[in-house]
Structures are given as structure tokens and as C-alpha cells.
Amino acid sequence: MEPPAKKLRPYVTKWERRQKAAAEKKLLIENENERETLEESDLKELFLTNETVLEYQDKFHKNNLPRKVCKKASLSCDPPWCLRWCPKFSHLLAVTCEKTVKLCDVMKDNEIKVVHTLQHEANTRHCDWSRTSRQLATCSYDQKVQAFDFLSQGKVTCTLEIPETPSCLQWWRDDENMILVGGENSFLASYDLRTGKEASRYRFKCGKILSFDFFINNTSFMSSCDQVNRQSAEHNLIVWDVRTAAKISNQIFHERYTCPHLRVHPSGTNILAQTTGNYIARFSTQKPFRLDKFVRYQNHTVNEYPVGFDISRDGQFVVSGSSNGSVVCYKHNNGNYMRTISLSVTNESDSCVDVQCHPVMPSMVAISNWAGNVYIIS
Known part of the structure; x- marks a missing residue:
């Protein structure tokens, strides 16, 4: 039996093969450029300030107490450790334990929508926006700190190798190129993003750095440890x-007691510290940084959870989470209890993790809890 005849193919010259390969390469480059242009335009659309936010940016409005939960979203199975409002736009950043940092839009629709996701090689721990809202810094458990520039399509502009596992970070108030990082084993240092090198080290044996915040004068800051x-x-x-x-x-x-969260008052006269003793303490920002023994915010519980709190934009109210899944509001000047807002959690052990007041919108607060949910109350 004769073998089947081979299929004949027409002869293609070397010049024709080169022309075909060049045409395919040109088409591939055009498709990549088109995709990059679409991604750039999509990213620009993400950072268009909402009209509602623009109305409140020009004028200073007094804050009112939030009353009820208006929006809710489930972002992760694990607790979002850190929430940060973008100072300039209507976006909320949530750090989850799933190696992602999620950018959420809460103003354009009736629901919280994830519009952009930043991937990491390890679980993320903390994040912070720069004061101009152009850059974003994140830290993760692989001992890395990354800076993203959203005017460059959200690309990583700087990666810092940290000798210890970082736990918190914050941009300097008066310098967009400097960042402060705290971590395990008393690690506390500032870095220059232009060179990627350590600028100064704050040395003291104090354990793991839990939180810190800069004073209004930009010459000093307070840190807390475990x-x-x-x-x-x-x-x-x-x-x-x-x-x-x-x-x-x-x-x-x-x-x-340890203090898992610190916040400086907008007036700069005092700093508040959440304690594991089920109350918020108030200290002066002037030497010798005395404790205010007459004002204490103590109608919520902590129970060894990293319960967060925040201060309203005008400085009138203090909004704190609670380990029972509710939010408690206080008057700042005298510590009087004002209101409790229930988040209607199904499990009483779903403690609040982080609380962030909107930097522009009055009476709008974002809360994350232990079940991986994010709430917007207003």
C-alpha cells in the first residue's frame, strides 16, 4: 500500500516572509499601544472628581453626626486592615489580606464599586495617599514598600527593601518625597523616595510599631508600640x-495599655490615642505632652482588637469603632457621648477595624470590620 502523498505548499520567497513578519509585528505593536491608551484613559476617568465633592471643596462646612448605614460592600473574607480616603477625589482605598489593594468609588452609584485593583506578591498591611493625591504608598509582609504614581498610569515608581516586616507607613506632611515606615522589632525609619535610601533611623527598644501621626508643626510626631x-x-x-x-x-x-491607633486633632492642640482599656485618651502636643485627666471617650469597647477611630474634618466630633460591631460618636471638647450607630452585623465578634472620616464631605464615615465588609455611614 502506497503512503499518502504529502500536501504541496506554494513556495514563499524570503522577502515575502520578511514582509509578513514585519506586518504581524506592526499589528501587535499597534494593538499594545491601543490597549495602553485605553488603560490610560480609563485611569484618567477614575480620577474625575465627583460633582457632589466639588460642591464641598470650595467652602468649609460644619460636620453633622452620621445617622445610619447608607452603603455596604463585602470586599474580602479577611478584615480590611486599613482604609484611606483620597484627599482630592471621591475614592476609598482598602487594604485587604488577599495580596490586593482595592480602589473603591462610593459616590457615582448607589453601591460601593471596586474600580481598580493593585496586586502584590504578599499580603498587604497598610497604605497612605500623598497630600496631592498623586502618589500612593503600600507596605506588605514581604518586607517591601511600594510607591505608585497615578499620573504615570499607576505604575510602581519606587520599591523599598525594609529590613523588618513593616506594619504602618505615612507620608511626611511637608515633603512629598519622604515617607515614614514602622515595623517589627522597634523598626522606625524615614526614607527618601528619590534615592530609595534610608534618610534617618529612630532608635529605641519599644517592640512593634503600631501607629504614628505627625504633629501640625511638621517638626515632630508621636508613635505607639506594643x-x-x-x-x-x-x-x-x-x-x-x-x-x-x-x-x-x-x-x-x-x-x-497599648494604643493601636493615634490621631492628631485638626487644630494641632492635642492628640488622641485609642487604648486597649476601652477608652480613648487625649494628650497635649506641647511639652511635656501631658495626659488630659478630665476628658476621656469611654462608651465603646476594644477587647484587644485593633479598633480604629477618627476625628471629623472640623474637629468637633470623634468617631470610634467598637468591638461589638457598632460605631460610637463623641463630642471632642468635653468627651460627651453623642450617639451609637449599629452596623447590623450578624456576628457580635465582627469588631470594627478601621474608621475614616471623609476629608471633604461632612458626616460621611467609612468603616471596615472583622468580617471583611466596608460600610459607609452618613
Whole structure:
């Protein structure tokens, strides 16, 4: 039996093969350029300020107390550790434990929509917007800090290798190129994003850095840690000089409680600290940084959860989460209890994790809880 005859193919010259390969390469480049143009246009559309936000940007409005939950979304199975409102646009950033940072739009529709996702190689821990809303910094458990530039299509502009696992970060108030990073084993340092090198190290044996916030004068900041000595509590709150990296405070807080969150009041006269003793303490931002013994915010519970809180834009109200899944509002000047807002959680152990007041919209607050949900109350 004769084998089947081979299929004859027409002869193609070398010049024709080169022309065909060049045409295919040109078509591939055009498709990539078109895709990049579409991604760039889509990204620009994401950062169009909502008309409602524009109305409140020009004028200063007094805040009102939020009353009820108006929006809800489930972003993750794990708790979103950090929420950050974009200072200039109507977006909310949520850091989840699924190696992603999700950018949510809460103004354009009746629901919270995830409009952009940043992928990481490891679980993310914290994030912060720059003051101009152009750059975004995130830290993850692979000991990396990444800076994204949204005017360059959201690309990574700088990656910092941290010697310890970072736990929190924040941009300097007066310098867009400097960032402060805290982490495990008393690691606290500032980095210059232009060079990617460490600018200064704040050295003191204080355990894991939990939170910090800059004072209004931009020359000092306060940090909190998880180390509380049985004999002395001088390590849990420390005030540092930003430029010289010198410790400028003695023992500030005499109670043996850790402080998972710190917030400086918009007036700059005092700083508030959430404590694991089921209350928020208030301290002066002037030496010797005394505790205000007459004002205490204590109608919520913490129960060793990293419960967050925030201060309204005009500084009148303090909004704190609670470990029972509710939000409690206080008057700032005297600490009086004002209102409790229930999030209608199904499990009483779904504690609030982070609380963020909108930087422009009055009475709008974002809350994340232990079940992976994000709530907007107004």
C-alpha cells in the first residue's frame, strides 16, 4: 500500500516572509499601544472628581453626626486592615489580606464599586495617599514598600527593601518625597523616595510599631508600640523629632495599655490615642505632652482588637469603632457621648477595624470590620 502523498505548499520567497513578519509585528505593536491608551484613559476617568465633592471643596462646612448605614460592600473574607480616603477625589482605598489593594468609588452609584485593583506578591498591611493625591504608598509582609504614581498610569515608581516586616507607613506632611515606615522589632525609619535610601533611623527598644501621626508643626510626631513593661509604661507612647531622630519625651502614658491607633486633632492642640482599656485618651502636643485627666471617650469597647477611630474634618466630633460591631460618636471638647450607630452585623465578634472620616464631605464615615465588609455611614 502506497503512503499518502504529502500536501504541496506554494513556495514563499524570503522577502515575502520578511514582509509578513514585519506586518504581524506592526499589528501587535499597534494593538499594545491601543490597549495602553485605553488603560490610560480609563485611569484618567477614575480620577474625575465627583460633582457632589466639588460642591464641598470650595467652602468649609460644619460636620453633622452620621445617622445610619447608607452603603455596604463585602470586599474580602479577611478584615480590611486599613482604609484611606483620597484627599482630592471621591475614592476609598482598602487594604485587604488577599495580596490586593482595592480602589473603591462610593459616590457615582448607589453601591460601593471596586474600580481598580493593585496586586502584590504578599499580603498587604497598610497604605497612605500623598497630600496631592498623586502618589500612593503600600507596605506588605514581604518586607517591601511600594510607591505608585497615578499620573504615570499607576505604575510602581519606587520599591523599598525594609529590613523588618513593616506594619504602618505615612507620608511626611511637608515633603512629598519622604515617607515614614514602622515595623517589627522597634523598626522606625524615614526614607527618601528619590534615592530609595534610608534618610534617618529612630532608635529605641519599644517592640512593634503600631501607629504614628505627625504633629501640625511638621517638626515632630508621636508613635505607639506594643511593648508595655511591667515596671514602666514609658515605651508605649514616644514623641520624636522628625529631622534629628531624637526622642524628645519622657514617660507620657502611665497606664499599662497599648494604643493601636493615634490621631492628631485638626487644630494641632492635642492628640488622641485609642487604648486597649476601652477608652480613648487625649494628650497635649506641647511639652511635656501631658495626659488630659478630665476628658476621656469611654462608651465603646476594644477587647484587644485593633479598633480604629477618627476625628471629623472640623474637629468637633470623634468617631470610634467598637468591638461589638457598632460605631460610637463623641463630642471632642468635653468627651460627651453623642450617639451609637449599629452596623447590623450578624456576628457580635465582627469588631470594627478601621474608621475614616471623609476629608471633604461632612458626616460621611467609612468603616471596615472583622468580617471583611466596608460600610459607609452618613
